[in-house]
Amino acid sequence: MALETEQQIFARKRLGWRRTAPGMASLALFGLVALSLLAATFLIFSTVRAERAERVQVAQTREVLEALREITTATLNAETGQRGYIITLDRRYLAPFQLGAASYPTAMRRLHALLDPAADARQRALVARVEKLADAKFAEMAETVSLVDDGRIVDAEARLLSDEGQQLMTELRATAGELEAIEAGQLRRAASDTLRLEGRMAPLLAGLLLLILGALVLGLWQVVRGARAEALAATAQDLSAARDRADLLAGELNHRVKNLFAVVLAIVKMSGKGDPAAKPAIDKIAQRLHALLRSHEVTQGDRTRPEIDLRELVDTALEPYRLDESRGRIEGDPVMLRSHLAVPLGLVLHELVTNAVKYGALANGDGKLAVSWRHEGGRVRLIWREEGAKPVAPSGDEGFGSMLIGSSAKQIAGTIERHFHPTGVEVTMDFPVK
Known part of the structure; x- marks a missing residue:
């Protein structure tokens, strides 16, 4: 009698493990989906931050270039007035000279204010060089104008022909050009960082879709494992409890996935709050996540709906990719499917879309x-x-996708055939409506 009791205890422990294993797998997949959603959130924040940094760099570069142009323009205007005054002795030429001399200090202070807080050693050296050359050029021009005012025209012309002013102007242009090139390089790097982060978004969203598909497959696997556990139950009560547990696990998985989507959507919307420039990118990301959530809800099957529209099932699977009429065409007769067909058909459609x-x-x-x-x-x-x-x-080996399609074909009591042709592939599905 004692031996029989030990066997019963062992059987109950084995049955308990079989019932617990699907729950552990569900938690593992839940953790993987959670980590992926957190990674997506981090990448979204990084993309928004990179776009904001790029906008700041664009504004910075534009203002630095404007300040440099103001400095060179002021110097050229002053030089034009200086030369005209020396050649013609017409004091009207002093107007552009005086205008350039008056606007140069303001432009120089603006350049310092823009670059001094965050400039590197090379930029600070170039700014100092620009200021030194411009100061020397204005000093040279002021001296020649003063010589003319004193009646020493020959000395002024000799100073003008000494090429000192031309050499200063050439060095000033070269130094300003190098500073402009550094700013342009920083702008290119900021744009490159933004493009690199944006390029990661589409693969990550596709990966999330694959993870959700994996969650659906795991839910199907849990149902199968639950059915095997039910077969080990000794009484009708054990059989009913095992079935309820399998349904509960599948429902809990769906509930957690929906909650994760809701959390990520809230985080995405909050990340763009107060930043109107980031709103278009935030709205686009939120629309993609909404589409993935609707795809999950429809293809998982709704027990409260006895029938599901086939058109809705196809549209939902393709919705995240928003095909226009020139690239995508969907047409067919109105067909209402029994809700139990939604899961296998949804899995096949997701495999084809992937x-x-x-x-x-x-x-x-x-x-x-x-x-x-x-x-x-x-x-x-x-x-x-x-x-x-x-x-x-x-290939010769049957992959997981092919196994999934074959299994789904059995569940819908139909056939699924694939034919490859030179420009693509054609898949034909035939199954009963009821």
Whole structure:
């Protein structure tokens, strides 16, 4: 009798582990999705920060270039007036000289105010060099004008022909040009950093979509594991409890994924609050996340809805990529599907969309996608056709995506066939509506 009791205890422990394992896997995937969403949030913040830094650098570069132009313009105006006065002795030429001499100090102070707080050693040296050359040039011009005023015209002309002023002006232009080149280089680096961060956004969002697909697959796996656990139950009560637990785990996973989306959406919207310039980027990111959330909700299947529109299922799978009419065409008869078909069909559509984004028609700007279906005799025939992309030939080994499609075909009691052609791929699905 004691031996029988020990066997029963061992069986109960084994059954308990089988029931607990799916929950542990769910928590592991939940942690992975959470980390990915946190990474996405960090990248969003980094992108917004880089765009803000680029805007600041653009304004800084523009103002520095304007200050340098004001300095060189003031010097040229003064030189024009100086030479005209020496040659013609007409005091009207002193007006541009005096204007340049008056505007130069203001432009120099502006250049110091712009660059001194954050300038590196080379920039500070160049600013000091510009100031030294400009001061020397204005001193040389003021001296020649003073010589003319004193009647020493020959001395003034000799000083003018000494090439001292020309050499100062040449060095001033070269120094200002080097300073402009440094500012332009900083602007290019800021723009490059922004483009690099923006380039990471699309792959990360695609990765999030794949993780959500993994969550759906795990939910399906949990249901299968739950069914096996139910088979070990000794009584009808144990069987019912195991089924309820599997449903609870799947529902909890969906609930947590939705909560994570809600948190990330709130963080994204808060990150752009008070920054009107960042609002377009924030709105675009929020729209993508909303589309991913709606895709998750529809393809997971809603138990409160006995039927789901096939058009809604297809539109939701493609919504994150917002294809225009020139690249995407979706058409078909009105078809209402039983809700239990939404999950396997949604998984297949997500697998096709993922492959199209990675390798097919959606991987470049020239590809085209057409999805059409017909409803005849209680069955639906759906054709997914991609054009304008190099097809990926099937390998000898069956990958996870192929296994997923094959498993989904069995669940919908239909067939799914793929045909590769020179410009893309065509997938044909045939399944009963009820």
